[in-house]
Amino acid sequence: MYTIKTYLMAQTLEEAYSALQKNKSNVILGGCGWLKMTRKRFWTGIDLSGLGLDWIEQRDGWLEIGAMVTLRQLETDPALRGLFGGILPRSVERIVGVQFRSCATVGGSVWMRAGFSDLLTALSVLDTEVELYHAGRMPLEAFFALPRNREARDILTGIRIRLDGRDAACCSMRNTATDFPAVGAAVSRCGPGWSVAVGARPMRAVRVPEAEAALAAGDLQAASRAVEALGYAGNLRGSADYRRKVAQVLVRRAAEEILHREGKQ
Numbered sequence: 001m002y003t004i005k006t007y008l009m010a011q012t013l014e015e016a017y018s019a020l021q022k023n024k025s026n027v028i029l030g031g032c033g034w035l036k037m038t039r040k041r042f043w044t045g046i047d048l049s050g051l052g053l054d055w056i057e058q059r060d061g062w063l064e065i066g067a068m069v070t071l072r073q074l075e076t077d078p079a080l081r082g083l084f085g086g087i088l089p090r091s092v093e094r095i096v097g098v099q100f101r102s103c104a105t106v107g108g109s110v111w112m113r114a115g116f117s118d119l120l121t122a123l124s125v126l127d128t129e130v131e132l133y134h135a136g137r138m139p140l141e142a143f144f145a146l147p148r149n150r151e152a153r154d155i156l157t158g159i160r161i162r163l164d165g166r167d168a169a170c171c172s173m174r175n176t177a178t179d180f181p182a183v184g185a186a187v188s189r190c191g192p193g194w195s196v197a198v199g200a201r202p203m204r205a206v207r208v209p210e211a212e213a214a215l216a217a218g219d220l221q222a223a224s225r226a227v228e229a230l231g232y233a234g235n236l237r238g239s240a241d242y243r244r245k246v247a248q249v250l251v252r253r254a255a256e257e258i259l260h261r262e263g264k265q
């Protein structure tokens with residue numbers, strides 16, 4: 001269990017940000033689902049829950065989701081079920097259990113950039129931007145590329161996803177129902193363009209442009225081959241070879257789900 005010496009309920013984002021910069025042992029608190037698994041000692045825990053960062057709104061062609069929205073909110077928000085094939089609720093509904101999802105936040109999940117993240121696999125096939133208090137707004141890919149050292153600390157205030165009418169689907173393979181995914185996949189279609197991402201390889205989700213081109217050409221088998229060619233590694237949840245094989249199946253299933261909804265299969 002982690003320990004915190006002092007606690008700050010931030011009144012403004014500026015107060016939270018300057019507290020974060022003051023001491024390298026200060027930490028932003030999301031839902032603390034991950035933090036509580038660590039044995040770290042922090043000086044000040046900076047609580048964002050008084051800042052109203054828990055909105056889910058559709059505005060000016062974007063879906064905006066605040067950093068303190070919980071995974072359970074993502075799962076149960078009625079509007080989200082009708083957007084992007086319901087990929088957002090579906091991506092999180094198998095994470096641990098309801099109580100856990102009622103605490104864990106979108107901000108913590110995106111900030112961590114974890115290889116196993118089901119949410120990041122799904123967000124990778126949507127037109128997603130990340131909003132940081134200091135560094136500003138940037139595409140998800142640019143956020144992934146940011147340095148992760150202590151000097152680069154910032155506050156993730158929310159994400160936004162372009163409401164471009166795309167359909168999307170995701171699936172994952174888990175060894176047991178509440179375990180981390182052994183491998184995950186997400187696919188989306190926007191007009192003629194496809195997006196494909198494979199996550200929990202066990203490295204972080206990546207897009208697979210060759211598979212996207214193959215799906216655009218209507219060639220599911222070539223898409224599978226492109227997914228096979230990705231880099232995978234082994235750990236206690238599965239070997240690299242196992243992941244490679246399962247990822248092909250997951251991508252095919254997700255693509256078929258979209259084609260099925262379009263009445264093409």
Ligand SMILES: Cc1cc2nc3c(=O)[nH]c(=O)nc-3n(C[C@H](O)[C@H](O)[C@H](O)COP(=O)(O)OP(=O)(O)OC[C@H]3O[C@@H](n4cnc5c(N)ncnc54)[C@H](O)[C@@H]3O)c2cc1C
Pocket residue numbers: 027028029030031032033034035036037048067071094095096103104105106107108109110111112116117118119154155156157178179180181
């Ligand atoms: C046992 C267990 C099983 C899990 N299984 C899965 C799974 O199967 N699939 C999956 O996708 N995920 C899984 N997760 C991860 C989980 O879904 C969350 O991603 C994780 O708990 C982080 O969210 P949090 O709100 O709890 O963040 P916290 O634990 O509060 O914080 C995590 C890190 O993010 C930082 N942080 C938090 N919020 C912000 C912010 N707004 N701005 C800047 N930094 C911030 C914190 O300082 C900390 O460094 C699991 C986690 C646990 C503990």
